[in-house]
Each structure stands twice: as C-alpha cells, then as structure tokens.
Amino acid sequence: MDIHQIETDLSNKLSKKRFIHTLGVVESAIYLAKKYGANVEDARLAAMLHDCAKELPLLEMQDLVADLSCDVDMLHSGALLHGLAGMVLANTHYGITNREVLE
Structure with a gap:
C-alpha cells in the first residue's frame, strides 16, 4: 500500500x-x-x-505478537503492547518492510 x-x-x-x-x-x-x-x-x-494497533482489542494485539518474544507484563497491557502489535500490523497488513519505519 x-x-x-x-x-x-x-x-x-x-x-x-x-x-x-x-x-x-x-x-x-x-x-x-x-x-x-x-x-x-x-x-x-x-x-x-x-x-495503527492502538484501538485493537487486547486479544487481537496478543495474537499479532504471538510469534515474538516479549515481556509478560507487556502482554497484559494494551497501552504497552500496541507499539509492538502495530509493528507487526504495519508489516503484515500494510506491507512495510523498512526496518527504520517499523522500529
């Protein structure tokens, strides 16, 4: 996109x-x-x-990051998890591959 x-x-x-x-x-x-x-x-x-993932339900964010290793506390907080989930969503849904953009 x-x-x-x-x-x-x-x-x-x-x-x-x-x-x-x-x-x-x-x-x-x-x-x-x-x-x-x-x-x-x-x-x-x-x-x-x-x-881009800020308003997703927590379970959906957790599904997005399921293959990544992240802090257990982060997994239970949408406020913390949305950044990592957003990175995955940017890559998988929007096709972003540039590491500088994703990070």
Missing part, C-alpha cells in the same frame, strides 16, 4: 479522535525530519502507522 491508501484505511479503522491525533503526529514528524535531515517519507510513514 502507498501512504495515501494507508491514510484512507486508517481513517476508516481508527476513531476520529485517534485519526486526528495521528495526523498531528505526521505533521510533527515531517517538521522534525526536515529540521534534522532525516528521511521525510520514512518519518511520515512511521508517524502515520505509530498507533
């Missing part, structure tokens, strides 16, 4: 509040990437996807 398809998909999957937050993070990431000479498109993509 390209960035526009990802944005459209997230606008349909995330709550309005979460999606507006995501767009704000994208703006900040672009600004900071330009300021510090980082790859703007990578920063934009990472920011767009940073909360």
Whole structure:
C-alpha cells in the first residue's frame, strides 16, 4: 500500500479522535525530519502507522505478537503492547518492510 491508501484505511479503522491525533503526529514528524535531515517519507510513514494497533482489542494485539518474544507484563497491557502489535500490523497488513519505519 502507498501512504495515501494507508491514510484512507486508517481513517476508516481508527476513531476520529485517534485519526486526528495521528495526523498531528505526521505533521510533527515531517517538521522534525526536515529540521534534522532525516528521511521525510520514512518519518511520515512511521508517524502515520505509530498507533495503527492502538484501538485493537487486547486479544487481537496478543495474537499479532504471538510469534515474538516479549515481556509478560507487556502482554497484559494494551497501552504497552500496541507499539509492538502495530509493528507487526504495519508489516503484515500494510506491507512495510523498512526496518527504520517499523522500529
């Protein structure tokens, strides 16, 4: 998927509040990437996807990370697990393979 398809998909999957937050993070990431000479498109993509799993049910997050080793405490907290689950979702659902974007 390209960035526009990802944005459209997230606008349909995330709550309005979460999606507006995501767009704000994208703006900040672009600004900071330009300021510090980082790859703007990578920063934009990472920011767009940073909360892609945030609103998933905990069980769905746990399923996403089942093949990874992670802290037991993390497995019981969506607030902690959503980042790792988001990385897996970005890779498996959105086709992102760039490690800098995924990390």
